Amino acid sequence: MKRLDVKAIAEKIDYHQQNGIEMVKITNEYPELTVEEAYDIQKLTIQRYVERNDPVIGWKMGLTSKAKQISMGVDEPIYGRLTESMELREPVLHVKDLIHPKVEPEFAFVMNKELKGGNVKPRDVWAAADGIYLALEVIDSRYENFKFTLPDVVADNASSTKFVLGSQVFSPSYTQWDQVKVTMHKNGEEVQSGYGKAVLEHPVHSVVELTKMMNRDNLTIKPGMAVLVGGITEAVSVEEGDILNVEYEGLDTLNLAINE
Ligand code: 0L1
Ligand code: MG
Numbered sequence: 001m002k003r004l005d006v007k008a009i010a011e012k013i014d015y016h017q018q019n020g021i022e023m024v025k026i027t028n029e030y031p032e033l034t035v036e037e038a039y040d041i042q043k044l045t046i047q048r049y050v051e052r053n054d055p056v057i058g059w060k061m062g063l064t065s066k067a068k069q070i071s072m073g074v075d076e077p078i079y080g081r082l083t084e085s086m087e088l089r090e091p092v093l094h095v096k097d098l099i100h101p102k103v104e105p106e107f108a109f110v111m112n113k114e115l116k117g118g119n120v121k122p123r124d125v126w127a128a129a130d131g132i133y134l135a136l137e138v139i140d141s142r143y144e145n146f147k148f149t150l151p152d153v154v155a156d157n158a159s160s161t162k163f164v165l166g167s168q169v170f171s172p173s174y175t176q177w178d179q180v181k182v183t184m185h186k187n188g189e190e191v192q193s194g195y196g197k198a199v200l201e202h203p204v205h206s207v208v209e210l211t212k213m214m215n216r217d218n219l220t221i222k223p224g225m226a227v228l229v230g231g232i233t234e235a236v237s238v239e240e241g242d243i244l245n246v247e248y249e250g251l252d253t254l255n256l257a258i259n260e
Contacts, residue, residue: 006040009026009155014049017156023143026151026152027149038151045157049085054083056081057082058108058225058226058228059082060158060230061206061209062077062153064206067234072149076209077213080159081157086161087163091136091254091257093162094259095240098138101138103138103235104234105232105254106135106136106199107177108226109131109207109226110224110226111222114220115211115220116215116221121208122204124208125207125208128221132170132174133170134166134252135228137231139161163228164256177202178196178202179195181193181195183249185244186243199230206229207229238256240259242257244257
C-alpha cells in the first residue's frame, strides 16, 4: 500500500470540507486504511479548524441506528467533532457551498460536568447533563454519491457539516426521551417519522457509548460541550427553496429554511 501521510490527507479533506467540493474515497488510494488511522486524520483535520479560531464545542455520534450499522456492516457507532462554525445561529441553511446535504432530527445533550472513563453508566450521564435541546443536524459527505467505507466516513468527521439547536432547553427529566415521536415534513408533506429509541434504544446510551469510544482515544467530554446523539429518523435530502418542519411531539417544532 502507498505510504500513509495522515497530515496530507487531513489537509486534503479540510480543503474539500471548506469548499464543498466532492472527492474520491480515501480508501480508493489507501485500501488498508484502518478506523484508528481515520480517527487520527479526523483529529488533524479539525486541528486545522482550531488553528483558524474555530474551536471544538462538542461531539456528534453517527451510525446510531441498527439499520445504518447493518448497511455499513459494523456493530458500533462512530463519533465526530463539532466546531463553532458548524452551529447555525438561525434556522436557515445556505446550500450554495454544500455538495448533497441531508438533514436529520436529533437531540443534543449539554454537559455541566466532565464525563470520562471506560465505565460510564446512564446515571453518570444524567448526573452530568445540564439540559437537552431539540436539534437538526445537516450531514454532507464529501465523497462522491454519499458512498464510503467506515474509515472514509470517520476521516471525513462523520459527515459533520452544520447543526441548529431549538430555542428551548429541557430538563433531562422532562420526558422519556426514547418515547418522543418525531415527524418531519418537507414542503408540507410528511417525509419521515420515528421515535427517540431509534438512537441505540435510548438517547442516553449514545452518550455512554461516546464516552467509552473517546476514552480509547484518551479524550473526555468537557463541561459546556454539546453532544448530538444520532439521527431519530433517516436523513432527508434538501435543496434550495425547501422548508422543513420537524415536530417533536409534546415538546416543540423546529423549522429550517433552505436557501441558496
Ligand atoms: O450523523 C450521522 O449519523 C452520519 C454518520 C455518517 C454516515 C452518513 O453520513 O450517513
Ligand atoms: Mg447525525
